[in-house]
Amino acid sequence: MSDAIRSLEPRALWNCFADLNAVPRPSKKEAKVKAFVRAFADKHALECLEDSGGNLIVKKPATADRAGHAPVILQAHLDMVHKAADGVSFDFENQGIDMWIDGDWVRARSTTLGADNGLGAAAILAVLASKDLSHPPIEALLTIDEEQGMSGARMLQGGLLSGKTMLNLDSEEDDEFTIGCAGGxxxxxxxxxxxxxxxxxxxxxxxxxxxxxxxxxxxxxxxxxxxxxxxxxxxxxxxxxxxxxxxxxxxxxxxxxxxxxxxxxxxxxxxxxxxxxxxxxxxxxxxxxxxxxxxxxxxxxxxxxxxxxxxxxxxxxxxxxxxxxxxxxxxxxxxxxxxxxxxxxxxxxxxxxxxxxxxxxxxxxxxxxxxxxxxxxxxxxxxxxxxxxxxxxxxxxxxxxxxxxxDDGYPGWSPSASSAILDQMKGIYRELFGHDVGVSACHAGLECGVIAQTYPGLDMISFGPDIEEAHSENERASISSAQKFWKLLTTTLARL
The missing domain is CATH 3.30.70.360 (Alpha-Beta Plaits)
Structure with missing residues (x-):
């Protein structure tokens, strides 16, 4: 893996992504990455729970300036699609992803990159590890097996999350907020x-x-x-x-x-x-x-x-x-x-x-x-x-x-006509970047609709950095867009 990845800004995000991509994490075989997250939580003295569905929940108290504010759920999935280019032999169960920089893009050598949803998960880890970011109480929900049927989200255990606002970090266009998705x-x-x-x-x-x-x-x-x-x-x-x-x-x-x-x-x-x-x-x-x-x-x-x-x-x-x-x-x-x-x-x-x-x-x-x-x-x-x-x-x-x-399938996520987090984040986006953000539903499967079955009444939004050609060996993530995504996420947390 190129050491240059760790020098990218914001370093907190890219270092967490590099650490995560060094750990094999195929769908349905997440034992190694779950052990990595538990060790991460122990290192930072954070509470880490595993629910009955095999998902991990890591909790971090609010910073002093946000004490007394309502908890916020940050959500991403730990697994990734594994695909190698024709003729390339790659042991996804034992090898980490080999990354390199191509202009404004981070790519993998002849395999999927795992930016879907590794950058979202890495952003959550970076927030959990931070010492200087302002944020309310964080409930980080890291699900398993999203790419092979969303079994983690479908088996999500109730009663462990108290937040009423959820930021899903599994979208792939930095100028769009997603407020609905297809079921499958x-x-x-x-x-x-x-x-x-x-x-x-x-x-x-x-x-x-x-x-x-x-x-x-x-x-x-x-x-x-x-x-x-x-x-x-x-x-x-x-x-x-x-x-x-x-x-x-x-x-x-x-x-x-x-x-x-x-x-x-x-x-x-x-x-x-x-x-x-x-x-x-x-x-x-x-x-x-x-x-x-x-x-x-x-x-x-x-x-x-x-x-x-x-x-x-x-x-x-x-x-x-x-x-x-x-x-x-x-x-x-x-x-x-x-x-x-x-x-x-x-x-x-x-x-x-x-x-x-x-x-x-x-x-x-x-x-x-x-x-x-x-x-x-x-x-x-x-x-x-x-x-x-x-x-x-x-x-x-x-x-x-x-x-x-x-199979049992999974439900779609119906857009809400009234969303406090959407209204607030639209204003933050305009303030930070000088123009309005797009708002849409997507034809991909996000876990929001499934999670809402266990935790009804959540106010949810999905956003993320620019990621192209996900689920293929040409997958790539924009460096400048990741900076924009990080700025939006950390500013939003400081306002909640």
Missing amino acids: IDTLVSWQHYTHSLHAPEPRYEIRIEGLRGGHSGLQIHEGRANAIKLMARLLDTCGTEMVALSEMKGGSARNAIPARCTAVVVVQAGSWEKEKADAEDEAAFEKRIADEAADILAEFRRIEPDMRITTQKLPPSPHGFTPTMTDENQRAFVSALRAVVNGVYRMSPEITGLVEASSNLSLIDVAEDCAEWSGLQRSSVESSKRDVAAAFAAPFRLIGAEVRN
């Missing part, structure tokens, strides 16, 4: 399919789609970024069962990221019934069919996916002497279902101009010998619309006989 639901699909075995030396090929931008499946879903799984289904459909038999397929990196990579292993089949096995002519026809369709795809996405690569590579014969593949009937059903499934924007909000109301992202897929599993995340700011888009996502898979189930 995961749709999980499992399909037992029939296979037959094609004997060696039937030619086996790997088809690879890589180099896509990927990104956040909520914040970037409206940009038309390519979904690698959907594109692979298109290539398989173009070839048809008369040309290839599908053996394996794997794609996606996280439930809440647009898939940037997908691979498939296929066996090239004989082009006519007269042949017993495929020959060089059939292989050439397959390679040309893929190349022609790939050229069309690359042309269609040339502006938004300039680094996309679609390649084929001939593989050695199967060491087992045979290759299990889907039957023709199953393959046609499977590919057709993937082609038909809802992916992308489902409905724009009729209430808020430019806001996506409902969307769907085909996130992950893994096709093995006789079982295929895949999943998608559906989001909506309207509960009935969330159920509708999830049902639409499931429909083609139910038609082919797959088992479809949904």
Whole structure:
């Protein structure tokens, strides 16, 4: 990790971020980062509680000038999305993030940076460690497993927080206050399919789609970024069962990221019934069919996916002497279902101009010998619309006989028409930066709506520094924006 990160201003924030990013913190495996926070609390003689959901609450008394003021909840999540660039091997469970400075941006070397939501968590730690900042009593709520279903927030224990105002530090634009967000639901699909075995030396090929931008499946879903799984289904459909038999397929990196990579292993089949096995002519026809369709795809996405690569590579014969593949009937059903499934924007909000109301992202897929599993995340700011888009996502898979189930989902956060913290912070922002701040809802999932189920009546707002390309290996955080964010946070705390 570059020591230069620790020299950035404000040093309190960036040093806490550097310390945090040295600790592995994958979703559902937060033991190391929770131990780090407990040790941090002990070092600064702060009370640290763990609730029944596995979340941490660190409490700090008010400074002398704010004694007697109401407590304020500062909230962020500890886990991060883990994704490495194509071809990069990185042990996220044991390695810290390797950061570097690129002009006004902090980046990671070929992995996600963890600024989502590491900068928010680091800001909270910096406030907790401070000796000279003015603030009311602080209740720092550091949740777990936000990125894999918000289980920490969903299992949040009541009765441990007394604050009535909550500052969520998980937004990614420094000139916007977020006062509402979409809810989400995961749709999980499992399909037992029939296979037959094609004997060696039937030619086996790997088809690879890589180099896509990927990104956040909520914040970037409206940009038309390519979904690698959907594109692979298109290539398989173009070839048809008369040309290839599908053996394996794997794609996606996280439930809440647009898939940037997908691979498939296929066996090239004989082009006519007269042949017993495929020959060089059939292989050439397959390679040309893929190349022609790939050229069309690359042309269609040339502006938004300039680094996309679609390649084929001939593989050695199967060491087992045979290759299990889907039957023709199953393959046609499977590919057709993937082609038909809802992916992308489902409905724009009729209430808020430019806001996506409902969307769907085909996130992950893994096709093995006789079982295929895949999943998608559906989001909506309207509960009935969330159920509708999830049902639409499931429909083609139910038609082919797959088992479809949904998790419990999480609610959206409805904007409040009256918010004291919003009014106060709008004034502080104008005073500090000389212009008005934007106020909006977002199509990402924030924990505010979930937390409000356990602690109803909270007055909540979300804000943060500029972070781009979250959930991808191109994630980056603006240094100048982090300074602006810190100034806003510390000034607000001094006024509450």
